[in-house]
Every structure is written in C-alpha cells, then in structure tokens.
Amino acid sequence: MTIDLSLLRAELVARSWRQRDDLLPALHAAQTLYAHIPPQASDEIARALGVPLADVQGVIEFYDLFSETPRAAKVVQVCADPACAMRGADEVLAAAKAIGQTENVTVLRAPCLGKCNCGVAVSVTAGLPAQTRVFASVTASSTAEAIHQQASESEDFVGGDVRLMTALCQENRRAKLAEYEAAGGMRAWRKAMTERNPSALIAEVKAAGLVGSGGAAFPTGVKWEGAAKARGDEKYFVVNADESEPGTFKDRVLLERDPCRVLEGAMLGAVAIGAKKIFVYVRGEYPAAIRAIQEAIREIKLAGYLAEAGLEMELRVGAGAYVCGEETALFEAIEGKRGMPRFKPPFPVEVGVFGKPTAINNVETLAKVPHLLADGAAAFRRFGTEKSAGTKLFCLSGDVARPGMYEVPFGVTLRHVVDDLAGGVTGGGLKAILMGGAAGAFAKPDALDVKLSFEDLRAAGLPLGSGAILILNETRDVRDVLARLGHFFAHESCGKCYPCQLGTQRQHEILDRVAQGRALPGDLERLQDVGWTMTDASLCGLGQTAASAVLSALKLWPELFNRQG
Amino acid sequence: MTNLLVNNTPISVEPGTTILHAAQQAGADVPTICYHEACTANALCRMCVVEVEGARTLVPACVAKVSEGMKVQTETPRVERSRRTILEMLSSAVDLSEAPEIQAQMQAFGANAERFPEAERRDYPLFNDNPMFVRDYSKCIMCWRCVQVCGEDAQYAFAIGIDGRGYHSHIGTFANRPMPESTCVFCGQCVGVCPTNALQPEREFLLQKGHTPDEVIELTRVEQRRRKRIER
Numbered sequence: 001m002t003i004d005l006s007l008l009r010a011e012l013v014a015r016s017w018r019q020r021d022d023l024l025p026a027l028h029a030a031q032t033l034y035a036h037i038p039p040q041a042s043d044e045i046a047r048a049l050g051v052p053l054a055d056v057q058g059v060i061e062f063y064d065l066f067s068e069t070p071r072a073a074k075v076v077q078v079c080a081d082p083a084c085a086m087r088g089a090d091e092v093l094a095a096a097k098a099i100g101q102t103e104n105v106t107v108l109r110a111p112c113l114g115k116c117n118c119g120v121a122v123s124v125t126a127g128l129p130a131q132t133r134v135f136a137s138v139t140a141s142s143t144a145e146a147i148h149q150q151a152s153e154s155e156d157f158v159g160g161d162v163r164l165m166t167a168l169c170q171e172n173r174r175a176k177l178a179e180y181e182a183a184g185g186m187r188a189w190r191k192a193m194t195e196r197n198p199s200a201l202i203a204e205v206k207a208a209g210l211v212g213s214g215g216a217a218f219p220t221g222v223k224w225e226g227a228a229k230a231r232g233d234e235k236y237f238v239v240n241a242d243e244s245e246p247g248t249f250k251d252r253v254l255l256e257r258d259p260c261r262v263l264e265g266a267m268l269g270a271v272a273i274g275a276k277k278i279f280v281y282v283r284g285e286y287p288a289a290i291r292a293i294q295e296a297i298r299e300i301k302l303a304g305y306l307a308e309a310g311l312e313m314e315l316r317v318g319a320g321a322y323v324c325g326e327e328t329a330l331f332e333a334i335e336g337k338r339g340m341p342r343f344k345p346p347f348p349v350e351v352g353v354f355g356k357p358t359a360i361n362n363v364e365t366l367a368k369v370p371h372l373l374a375d376g377a378a379a380f381r382r383f384g385t386e387k388s389a390g391t392k393l394f395c396l397s398g399d400v401a402r403p404g405m406y407e408v409p410f411g412v413t414l415r416h417v418v419d420d421l422a423g424g425v426t427g428g429g430l431k432a433i434l435m436g437g438a439a440g441a442f443a444k445p446d447a448l449d450v451k452l453s454f455e456d457l458r459a460a461g462l463p464l465g466s467g468a469i470l471i472l473n474e475t476r477d478v479r480d481v482l483a484r485l486g487h488f489f490a491h492e493s494c495g496k497c498y499p500c501q502l503g504t505q506r507q508h509e510i511l512d513r514v515a516q517g518r519a520l521p522g523d524l525e526r527l528q529d530v531g532w533t534m535t536d537a538s539l540c541g542l543g544q545t546a547a548s549a550v551l552s553a554l555k556l557w558p559e560l561f562n563r564q565g
Numbered sequence: 566m567t568n569l570l571v572n573n574t575p576i577s578v579e580p581g582t583t584i585l586h587a588a589q590q591a592g593a594d595v596p597t598i599c600y601h602e603a604c605t606a607n608a609l610c611r612m613c614v615v616e617v618e619g620a621r622t623l624v625p626a627c628v629a630k631v632s633e634g635m636k637v638q639t640e641t642p643r644v645e646r647s648r649r650t651i652l653e654m655l656s657s658a659v660d661l662s663e664a665p666e667i668q669a670q671m672q673a674f675g676a677n678a679e680r681f682p683e684a685e686r687r688d689y690p691l692f693n694d695n696p697m698f699v700r701d702y703s704k705c706i707m708c709w710r711c712v713q714v715c716g717e718d719a720q721y722a723f724a725i726g727i728d729g730r731g732y733h734s735h736i737g738t739f740a741n742r743p744m745p746e747s748t749c750v751f752c753g754q755c756v757g758v759c760p761t762n763a764l765q766p767e768r769e770f771l772l773q774k775g776h777t778p779d780e781v782i783e784l785t786r787v788e789q790r791r792r793k794r795i796e797r
Contacts, residue, residue, distance in 0.1 A: 039740045052716075052723030052748070053739035061728040068740075321730075338727065343608050343628050495727075495734030498598075498610045499647065501707070502654035505732035506681055513683070520682060533650040536623045536643055537611040544622060 023336030064320025084119035157404030214362030247468030265366030436465020439545035500543030
C-alpha cells in the first residue's frame with residue numbers, strides 16, 4: 001500500500017495539531033487514513049508535534065486501537081469476556097475468524113465492549129472510532145450479518161424502582177437538549193448562574209453525601225472542595241467516561257441516551273471548582289456514546305450555556321486501554337502519553353492534568369448532580385440510607401431473565417434486584433454472583449439478602465465497585481470465568497509496576513491451566529502469593545484489584561484449584 | 566524536622582525526605598531494584614515497599630515522603646511476602662544470571678527461582694548493531710533507567726523508549742531501527758546504569774565470548790571504520 005502523506009499533513013494543519021497533547025487525536029487520524037500507522041506517518045506527526053520518535057512508537061504500542069502493522073480496512077472485534085462468553089462468544093469468535101479467512105477483515109478478540117446485557121458484542125470499525133458500530137446479541141449463525149453491518153446494535157433494557165438519572169433513558173435514542181430541558185434539565189445550571197456562589201454548590205453536594213460511582217466511592221464534595229481550594233489560576237474538570245470494567249455498561253447507556261444530564265453535571269462541577277475547561281474523555285470502543293456526546297456538546301454550546309460561564313468543553317477519544325479509567329493514567333492519555341498511572345500523592349485536586357488542579361468524576365456521579373443541585377440535598381436524601389444517599393445504577397448480566405441497567409435506591413436487597421427487577425435466575429439454580437465487575441468478588445447464593453449499600457456490603461465483605469452484578473447459574477464453571485478475568489487483566493496491565501506487570505501474567509497462566517483441569521501442585525498457594533502481592537504492592541487500582549475475584553474464589557471454592565479435569 | 570518511627574526507632578529527618586532515605590538514616594536496610602540515585606524514582610519494582618500504619622496498601626519507600634508521627638515497619642510478613650514473590654516472578658521472566666545484586670536479594674528473601682513452572686519467559690534476540698554496546702533484552706528487568714538517562718534525566722537524546730504493554734512491555738528504538746539509525750549519541754550512560762548487563766559494552770561482550778584483547782580491539786576498530794564509511 002502506498003502512503004500518501006499529504007492527506008495526513010492536510011489534517012495536521014486543518015486541525016492545528018502541533019502539541020504533545022494532540023498526539024492521540026493525530027494517531028487516530030493516521031490509523032483511519034492508512035489502516036495502520038506506518039513509520040512515515042509517525043515521523044510526520046513527531047515533527048509536527050515536537051515529540052521524540054521513540055515516544056510516538058511507545059504511545060502507538062500502548063493503545064489497542066493503534067497498530068504499526070497494516071490491518072484490513074475493516075476491523076472486527078469480538079468480546080470474549082465473561083458475560084459475552086456465557087452467551088457464546090467463543091463460537092462467534094471462531095465464526096468471525098473463519099470469515100476472516102476469505103474476506104478482507106482483521107478479526108481480534110476485544111476486551112469488554114460494554115454490552116454485557118446484550119452480548120455477544122461484535123464491533124466493526126471501518127473508519128474513525130466514532131463511525132464504528134457495535135452489534136449486540138450476535139450468535140455464531142448471525143456473525144456474518146454483523147460483519148456486513150446488517151445486525152442490530154443497541155438492545156439495552158433500562159428499569160428499576162426510581163427514575164432520577166434514568167428519566168430520559170427509556171427510549172433507545174438520544175434525548176435532545178430541548179427534551180432534557182422540558183423534563184426539568186438545566187434547572188440547577190440556571191440557579192447556579194443566578195446565584196453565582198460556587199462554594200454553595202460544594203456545600204450542597206457535601207450535605208447530600210454524594211460519593212463517586214466509578215468504584216472508589218470518594219466523597220464528591222470533598223474532591224470539589226479540594227480542587228476549589230487548590231492554588232492555581234488554571235484548573236480543569238474532567239469527565240471520566242472511560243468505562244471498561246467487564247460487566248459494566250451504565251455509563252455507556254447514560255451517555256447514549258441522556259448525555260446532556262452528564263454534561264450539565266460536569267458544567268456545575270467546573271463552576272464549583274473554578275475550572276474554565278472541561279475534558280470529556282470517552283473510551284474509543286463506545287462509538288454511539290462518542291456521537292451522542294459530540295451532538296450534545298454542540299447543542300449546549302449553541303444554546304449559549306457554556307458562554308454564560310466562560311466554559312470550554314472538549315471531547316477526547318480514548319484508544320483502547322482499560323487502565324486509562326484510572327484518573328492519573330487518563331490524564332497521561334489526554335497529555336498524549338502512554339496511559340500509565342502516576343504515584344499519588346500529589347492528588348489530582350492539586351496536580352492533575354497538565355500539572356494543574358483537576359477534579360475528575362465518573363459519568364454516573366455527574367448524572368446525579370443536576371437533580372441534587374436543582375432539588376437540594378434533603379430531596380436527594382429521600383432515597384437511600386443514611387450512609388449511602390440517593391440512588392444507584394446496577395448492571396445486571398449473565399443468567400437472569402432481563403439483563404439490563406436498573407436504577408434503585410441504595411439499601412434495597414440484592415434479591416430484589418435479581419428476582420423482582422431482573423426476573424430471576426435462568427437456566428437452573430443460582431451458583432454464584434460476581435459483584436463489582438472484573439475487579440470485584442464472588443458471592444454465594446446466601447448473599448442474596450444483603451442490602452446494596454456501602455455499609456451493608458462492607459460488613460458482608462463484598463465490593464459494590466462499579467455496580468456490576470454477573471449472575472452464574474449452577475451449570476457454569478467458575479474456573480472459566482476466572483480464566484477470562486485473568487486474560488483480561490494480563491492484557492490490560494500497563495506494565496509500569498512489577499507486581500502487576502509480572503503478576504497479571506503469572507495469574508493468567510495459572511488460571512488458564514486451572515480452567516483446563518491441569519492445575520499443578522502448589523497452584524493455590526501461587527495464586528495466593530501473586531494475588532496478595534498485587535493487592536498489597538501494586539501502584540494503582542488495576543493491580544490492587546486484579547486478584548480480587550480470584551482471592552474471593554479461593555476462599556469460597558478452594559477445591560476448584562487443584563482439580564484435575 | 567519531621568519525627569517518625571522506623572521499626573519502632575524514633576528518628577528526625579528533614580521535611581520532604583523519602584521513607585527510603587529516612588529508613589537508611591535509621592539503619593534499616595530497605596532493598597531496591599529500579600532505584601538509582603541519578604534517576605527520577607518511579608517506584609516500579611516495589612521491592613522497597615514498607616508497611617505504614619493506617620495505609621491500606623504497602624507504600625513504596627523510594628517515592629513516598631515522611632510525615633509527622635508516621636509509623637513505618639520495613640520487615641513485616643506482608644512486606645516480605647511481596648518482596649519474595651516479586652523476586653520469584655522476576656526470575657521466572659528474565660535472565661538474571663548477570664545481576665548479582667538481585668541474586669543476593671533472592672537469597673536474602675528465600676525466593677525460589679523455580680517457583681513458577683510453565684511460565685512464559687521474556688526472550689528477545691540479541692541486538693549487536695553498533696560498535697559500542699550490545700542489547701540483550703532477555704536480561705532486561707524494565708527498570709527504565711536507560712530510557713531515563715537517554716531522555717530527561719541526562720542526555721535528552723530520546724533514542725529509546727518503552728514499547729508494548731503489560732508483561733510484554735520492553736525497551737526499543739523507533740520502528741526497531743538499529744542504534745546508529747536512531748538519535749543515539751553513544752554517550753554510554755545507559756550502559757552505565759543498567760543493573761543486569763542487558764546493556765553491555767561491546768568489548769566486554771567480545772571478551773566474554775572468548776576473543777583475546779587484541780582481537781577485540783581489532784574487531785571493534787573494523788566496526789568503527791565500517792560505520793564511518795557508511796556515514797560518508
């Protein structure tokens with residue numbers, strides 16, 4: 001293939017890409033133009049942006065969506081993580097590879113594509129990430145239709161007991177800004193613009209007891225207060241839409257169907273901390289969400305909302321790296337570097353993106369902010385418990401009658417969500433529940449009566465994590481789920497610190513042979529040492545939770561880890 | 566001054582001191598692998614982890630700073646399990662035959678070099694593409710020192726970088742080009758900071774292969790002349 005560099009040069013000039021932080025957008029452009037990033041293109045980009053060539057190479061090799069070797073014009077990715085695997089992902093992957101033998105497509109195994117509720121997920125890329133299509137409920141026999149882009153995309157079911165965050169998520173389309181306003185949206189923004197009192201916003205968020213929904217449950221008000229008080233004229237607000245936790249798809253659904261709500265939350269946060277610029281960082285594998293955010297930003301800008309507060313809002317598209325959901329790794333990605341987490345402290349509220357004070361929040365957290373600030377902390381606290389205020393989104397997948405996203409008040413029982421809302425376990429009795437996604441922990445059926453609140457789950461020794469709940473019926477093999485999680489973490493480890501870089505690989509190898517019934521004597525102890533070393537000594541949350549599910553399974557089913565066959 | 570306890574011994578140090586330096590002042594021996602006085606500490610190897618009262622995870626002593634009233638333990642079972650397991654995993658991945666310091670640590674922590682059977686090793690071909698040094702990345706432990714001195718810690722040459730991801734991350738030049746075609750200025754600093762002989766002076770490499778000193782000088786001279794010709 002001949003490389004016409006004039007196309008890339010034109011793009012670099014047209015988009016005024018000339019700084020290090022333009023590297024990911026520029027590489028996306030090159031990947032789209034040439035179906036890979038040839039050395040000539042890297043050289044062109046390196047010179048335009050003033051980045052060392054060796055660094056450009058390192059960035060290309062870090063992100064899955066970039067490739068140094070030519071890919072076909074069409075790239076097909078099949079998710080083979082636990083929820084999709086339970087719906088036949090291995091067969092779909094085999095079917096796709098067979099088609100790849102005769103047609104000009106590159107077939108890859110993908111990490112979770114966030115369609116755990118309606119797998120098997122197959123993404124087909126023939127252009128920029130925003131033009132990618134992700135097909136749902138693909139089977140071996142419908143794989144060809146998906147590859148030829150004739151299958152159906154979203155099949156998300158949204159339910160629950162309450163409709164605060166999900167009021168406009170019922171229909172399978174994006175709610176426009178006008179619809180959001182008609183449904184009471186932008187009330188909090190108008191109030192904030194009238195009152196012009198940032199510290200009152202922070203006080204209200206603190207009074208409401210809002211905590212982050214990305215997994216760490218850090219108090220949002222405390223974070224905002226830290227960023228507001230941090231010294232520095234230039235501050236940033238970042239929306240973390242890099243959702244990639246296997247089993248989790250709530251942020252995707254919120255962004256696809258009601259992005260204005262999330263963006264209003266971010267705008268309020270920016271005003272509260274005194275930031276003038278908002279970055280919305282969304283994972284590259286979420287094309288529909290990327291399009292929805294693009295359109296929503298355009299509408300909000302046109303309506304004059306951003307100008308009212310002198311705000312700027314910019315979308316950044318990730319390039320395939322789960323670790324970038326870690327806040328400091330996400331900053332590195334925005335800055336055009338390999339997405340490797342930084343040591344903390346200093347914390348982002350003091351030294352964040354571009355070294356400036358930064359507040360960064362998860363999508364769901366921000367979706368709660370508009371109604372919290374419009375109606376006040378007392379109204380927010382009508383739902384939930386004393387220590388877990390408000391409502392929470394749970395992502396149900398696996399063996400349940402109605403997999404989907406459910407909004408419930410904190411404090412309802414797991415049984416209520418599984419049986420009453422998701423329609424109960426299918427295909428046999430309940431064997432196990434994986435709580436909190438890949439970085440979560442297994443529970444046995446006796447956990448069904450636990451209340452879904454931070455305090456109750458902590459007492460039961462279970463994580464809430466991102467709100468993912470994967471149900472396994474009695475026909476499922478826990479070892480297969482673990483082997484897939486092991487593969488996922490080995491694939492996604494950034495490679496910075498030794499415990500995770502080495503540990504995810506050793507864990508993956510051991511879990512593979514355990515799943516194949518070839519466990520070696522001592523494998524249980526090896527998994528324990530590797531697991532605890534990653535948990536105790538890793539740099540970031542990825543490594544610290546990469547063994548969480550494994551260690552929980554070792555406790556619940558030790559006999560599984562020395563079984564032959 | 567900041568007051569803290571290291572292994573129950575009270576000590577006062579300058580504010581902003583790392584736990585590593587405070588522990589050394591208190592006479593505690595905290596092992597390190599990636600750490601080098603001349604390089605920015607990145608807390609990669611995690612051999613220097615210690616237990617700090619109140620911290621959820623272990624804390625890397627090379628980058629974490631002391632704080633008033635801090636209680637540090639440098640030799641608990643938790644700390645030692647991590648150190649031993651890191652060493653065992655490292656030796657299952659990398660050729661440590663020319664890394665005597667790490668071998669001594671393996672002995673000290675009772676690490677079993679054969680702990681992980683059936684493990685994929687990180688094997689790379691040997692790069693002997695210039696008259697100054699050879700690169701044997703099968704011995705590379707990814708301490709990043711070479712990349713750091715090549716870049717912002719010293720030379721600003723940026724000839725090498727970190728490629729790949731996770732277990733398969735490695736050091737490389739742009740497009741895997743030979744060293745003479747990179748921005749390398751052959752300052753030799755990377756060779757100087759390499760702890761495992763993954764980067765080795767060409768002449769030492771040839772001597773090890775059994776060449777006599779005279780042959781070595783002749784061989785590297787020929788190589789230098791050849792390179793000069795190419796440059797012309």
